[in-house]
Amino acid sequence: MPISDLRIAKFWVTASALLLLATGCGLTTADDAVTTPAITPMAELLPAMDPTPDLAATQPGVDASTAVPQVVEVFSTPIPLPTPSSLSCLGRRERVAQLLLPLVTQAELFGAQAFAANGELGGIGLLGEPNDEIAADLTALQLASFVPLLVASDEEGGSVQRLARLLGPIPSAAQTAQSKSPEDTRKQWVEYGSRVRALGIEVVFGPVLDVGAGPGIESR
Template sequence: MRKTPLLVFVVLAAVASACSSGGDGNPTPATGSTPATVAQPSSTPKPDCAAGYLAQFTLRQKLAQLLTVGVTGRADAMDVVRSEQVGGIFIGGWTDPSLLGAGQIEQVKQAAKAPLMVTIDEEGGRVSRVRYLIGPAPSARTTAQSSTPEQFYEATLTRGRALKDIGITVNFAPDVDVSAQPDDSVIGDRSFSDDPAVVTRYADAYIRAMREVGVGTVMKHFPGHGSGSGDSHRGAVRTPPLERLRTVDLVPYRDLVGSGAGVMVGHLDVPGLTTPDVPASISPEAMRLLREGTGYGAAPFNGPIFTDDLSGMAAITDRLSIEAAVEAALVAGADNALWISTDAVSAVLDHLEAAVTAGRLPVAQVDASVLRMAAFKGALPRC
């Protein structure tokens, strides 16, 4: 019998609940205003559950499953999915709106060997990519000032259904940054509050509602952008020391780590955590902090870790090429690398294949990330 690496067994245990529930990826949400929780697995699924899923991919296609790339429209999306089998596409402000109409996105999904993530960052307020299709929504800060968490939950149910109806499967929201910055600053009104307890309550309502309608969520920007100095789109961002983040910025992650949401790691320099010129998005120490949880009083995190955009933000592009940045992120422990175009997909995959061959990126680690992404997408078979 073919041996299964230990790391894959560990991931199998973490995703057992997805298998035992038939792989729908959407456990029953919690009720009330307390943080949602995911049912713990009662047993470890058989390795065959994972082996059959992994066997459908070549090494290159496994690596492609760990990429999410921005697309300009139907032709661009269809080409990158058919040719490279990327795991996800990203809908940005530059994407042709017709991709989300007349069944076009379904045609793209059908070109994928495994369920395709169709992602967006639809936070409301000024970060809203499809307001022209589903209408506007207030910013997070305005929401927390004008409605209760349960009112927000109900409003998010409606918005989540609208996103699902146009083909979105994963929303890179909520923003769980804790911030008192002015509304128009880089985080500003994207934050619910400068009180981590308030952020947690509203983020929990958002995650529960989106889960109920079948849209995945991703909390951001770990380990906390809310008090950072600068804008990672324009250059390096330095946060307060890790010691302070533990008591403020990391509180929502600590309380919501079992909610079923993924986590996006920011391009953040964190004193006491990251090393010079290695922001959190490519930092093994930052990934370990999130994955293990012990460094900030949280349970272990077994869900998918996403990077922030690796190609359009100076905090990373001033330091690394896209090929090197994607490798660094995956080697550090991210499960999915995000960037905003399809231009470099083939070059990135060539580079990643070379990294695997050279032993810099272990195959077992690749397989583990593929399985985490599969569980998040509800793609694992019944076992």
């Protein structure tokens, strides 16, 4: 079908659609007769379309048997609709809860599943000394949660290290500065961080540098 004929057909389809809209949306009075506009099938509005363009008629001198058929884009590409964010599914109580990071022990993780399932938990900070079941317990909590949770742990090294019994002790920041080069320090924390992440913990509190010299913090 020549392109010019296709354009004419599209024009009449558009004009017919506008006429139908005007008839259906027009204001009527009590004296007007209410009629149902006749709908003409699309097959009658458009002539039979040949999928192979008539190149001989539209382009004299072109061999239609060897020429590459032209592709005419009739319909525009649809624009994807925006998807709602997870935040739009939460009420005020749940949104406030996403800003909190309560501290819990490993034994309390099971009880936290109910809050997580209702969207009332944004994350947790581990307390105590978790055992070798911590990875499974954190996985169960994440699976029960309405939104993904942030899981944090104190891993400063020295006297503050929640996972020391599970992953082995690491020196404090003061000891590390006295005994290791910057490159060795980086390698130490990259290796330790990968092991922490494998347990399902994404946030580490530390190492830090405290300026005080009181009991319990001098090594940091």
